[in-house]
């Protein structure tokens with residue numbers, strides 16, 4: 001039996017979200033349509049206001065609810081250690097380990113010629129500006145152990161190492177092809193402790 | 200399995216072969232094995248390993264990931280799946296192995312490695328992803344959307360991944376070669392001497408090249424540097440495992456050019472038997488033998504030699520269009536089934 005048109009549209013929208021297949025999309029759609037209109041209005045307005053309230057931190061490019069994100073604004077964070085990550089998911093993964101006390105720089109992706117992403121499409125220019133900070137001791141390239149993460153690590157290390165900075169990367173305890181945000185926290189914490197310098 | 204063409208005989212053998220690697224042996228995408236209009240394709244199998252019954256089921260989807268279960272328990276990693284079913288697939292296409300394309304010779308190796316090395320699935324995926332990404336970058340450089348210096352970030356991971364794949368193949372050829380050489384001696388009654396060597400896909404790469412050590416990564420990296428102008432001119436990588444090859448020599452001469460059709464078939468047969476030996480040693484149980492439409496192409500003496508080499512206790516699936524293609528002992532030892540579209544039955548006459 002085909003779904004009523006409006007419900008079909010809704011299911012189609014859900015299916016475009018990451019990790020949502022047809023079955024989950026349908027379940028979400030049916031569940032929501034069984035709720036009172038007020039609940040749906042609340043959900044819709046939360047969605048819209050969340051999106052409106054969030055922007056990119058002007059320092060690290062992570063999601064922020066002001067001009068500067070909470071980590072960049074936190075004076076307790078170690079300004080001498082900077083972790084370069086691809087996105088917010090990776091910031092959250094590293095934060096969950098509670099091992100990393102430094103600050104972040106979010107690239108906004110990884111090098112991927114296939115998707116038309118080159119160095120210009122990533123937040124590299126602002127990274128180079130931040131590296132002029134004399135308080136900086138170490139840059140940790142905490143990128144995914146995928147093909148794209150590795151190429152990006154290599155690209156950045158070729159820029160950074162000649163600048164005389166201590167450059168490290170996560171220990172490769174991560175299995176090949178594993179994505180950083182699904183690696184369990186213990187493994188990631190170990191990977192962080194065992195980070196090694198890039199010559 | 201007797202039946203006319205396009206009745207599903209090959210389908211059946213491919214399903215069995217698919218159990219070995221959780222990957223269809225010939226399809227490039229999972230969606231290709233799903234019937235048109237359907238959402239998924241399921242293979243259910245009951246087998247016996249080391250005397251114990253086992254159920255192994257696979258599901259391929261037009262969209263989404265494949266799923267695998269052993270005795271109803273989902274397998275998350277290749278290591279959990281591999282080794283339950285091993286096969287040697289011998290099909291008509293293999294008869295052209297010696298004089299056919301290098302691609303066919305590479306695929307023959309890869310299908311064996313996939314059954315033996317769980318990590319090879321990751322290595323292969325990594326390597327082909329790098330090839331695609333690096334080729335995309337080469338195209339961007341050609342259109343001026345990227346600079347040639349950006350290749351440097353890709354060359355090193357490319358070389359490491361390329362070396363990993365080439366190493367596996369070279370190691371396989373090294374263990375396959377003496378076994379195949381021995382089998383050809385048996386098949387030819389000691390008259391012909393076979394030699395098999397691996398040629399890595401880099402300029403100057405030959406059988407004497409050491410592929411094991413770290414210096415091979417350096418060689419690939421160096422070759423990438425040297426071939427950069429050529430890569431840019433052609434618009435794709437001209438160096439790497441996609442150029443690997445192996446060759447067979449008969450009495451010291453290149454078998455592709457000098458051997459007769461019959462000799463080439465004997466070489467292929469020797470290779471298949473070597474593959475069988477190798478898998479049996481690796482897994483501890485003989486693999487299933489899948490002979491797809493190939494028996495008719497072997498003359499009575501080669502059929503007989505094959506049957507003798509297989510020996511007892513090896514389950515063998517044979518497909519053929521005519522019962523008369525099977526010679527004496529083969530027919531006497533077979534359970535014969537008739538394959539019609541969508542079903543398999545014992546025929547009323549034997």
Ligand SMILES: [Zn+2]
Nearest residue numbers: 057060069072
């Ligand atoms: Zn920030």
